[in-house]
Amino acid sequence: MLLIEDVSVAFGGVRALSEVGFEVPEGQVCGVIGPNGAGKTTLFDVVCGLRRPLSGRVSVGGADVSALSPLQRARGGLRRTFQRTQVFGRLTVAQNVLAALDWRGGGGGLPADLVGWPSRRRLERERAARVAEVLELCGLAELGDAYAAALPVGQRRLVELARAIADRPRLLLLDEPTSGLDRDQTVRLRAVVSALDATVLLVEHDMGFVMDTCDRIVVLDLGRVIAAGTPREVRENPVVRAAYLG
Numbered sequence: 001m002l003l004i005e006d007v008s009v010a011f012g013g014v015r016a017l018s019e020v021g022f023e024v025p026e027g028q029v030c031g032v033i034g035p036n037g038a039g040k041t042t043l044f045d046v047v048c049g050l051r052r053p054l055s056g057r058v059s060v061g062g063a064d065v066s067a068l069s070p071l072q073r074a075r076g077g078l079r080r081t082f083q084r085t086q087v088f089g090r091l092t093v094a095q096n097v098l099a100a101l102d103w104r105g106g107g108g109g110l111p112a113d114l115v116g117w118p119s120r121r122r123l124e125r126e127r128a129a130r131v132a133e134v135l136e137l138c139g140l141a142e143l144g145d146a147y148a149a150a151l152p153v154g155q156r157r158l159v160e161l162a163r164a165i166a167d168r169p170r171l172l173l174l175d176e177p178t179s180g181l182d183r184d185q186t187v188r189l190r191a192v193v194s195a196l197d198a199t200v201l202l203v204e205h206d207m208g209f210v211m212d213t214c215d216r217i218v219v220l221d222l223g224r225v226i227a228a229g230t231p232r233e234v235r236e237n238p239v240v241r242a243a244y245l246g
């Protein structure tokens with residue numbers, strides 16, 4: 001479960017977030033929508049620890065993570081994708097995904113590397129199997145040996161998604177996940193997100209995708225939560241219609 005309480009952020013005189021609070025139950029997908037400058041990216045930065053708020057708290061699974069660094073939060077199972085794709089261009093697609101698993105190390109240190117202990121070989125087999133599984137899930141099974149830099153943007157974004165889910169995150173933040181995806185890739189993305197065990201927070205401009213994919217939606221405007229609820233509740237909310245959906 002993700003709990004955001006009373007979060008405020010200011011840049012000089014600009015209030016990017018004002019007393020923002022909401023909750024995403026375990027395993028649910030929550031969309032954050034709002035016009036440009038509403039504070040969506042700033043909210044993501046607060047949740048993943050890149051930005052310290054003026055006030056407020058973020059808790060994951062009942063534990064207050066507000067004082068933790070981005071790295072500590074990542075170790076606790078938080079993953080994030082960015083608006084602009086960030087893949088390792090000089091690695092293959094499979095290596096990109098493997099890198100998301102290898103940070104845990106292999107155990108046994110250098111001797112295990114040199115001798116190839118059975119436990120190490122088993123771990124490598126398990127990781128290779130997980131890479132294959134995730135590539136299949138993300139529609140990248142044929143592209144494991146392709147260099148990430150050579151792929152069109154839609155496929156690069158799916159590589160980023162594959163990397164983000166490979167290690168079975170507990171909390172996943174997706175920033176504009178449909179941007180650059182074609183129709184089929186968007187359908188694939190929706191299926192992957194819906195099947196995840198993780199709690200998901202996503203920022204997205206494609207309203208059709210948000211309405212179809214999210215269990216709950218939070219609407220931000222000028223740094224404040226102006227509405228929250230199910231897709232239907234949000235769609236029918238007169239304040240949202242006036243401020244945003246038109």
Ligand SMILES: Nc1ncnc2c1ncn2[C@@H]1O[C@H](COP(=O)(O)OP(=O)(O)OP(=O)(O)O)[C@@H](O)[C@H]1O
Pocket residue numbers: 011014015016034035036037038039040041042043
């Ligand atoms: N580093 C910064 N320095 C100064 N002001 C900033 C900074 N980052 C964001 N802001 C301001 O904070 C407010 C919220 O910005 P933010 O990027 O979080 O909005 P957003 O909803 O993600 O917008 P978009 O949809 O355009 O990505 C805006 O007024 C923005 O200009």
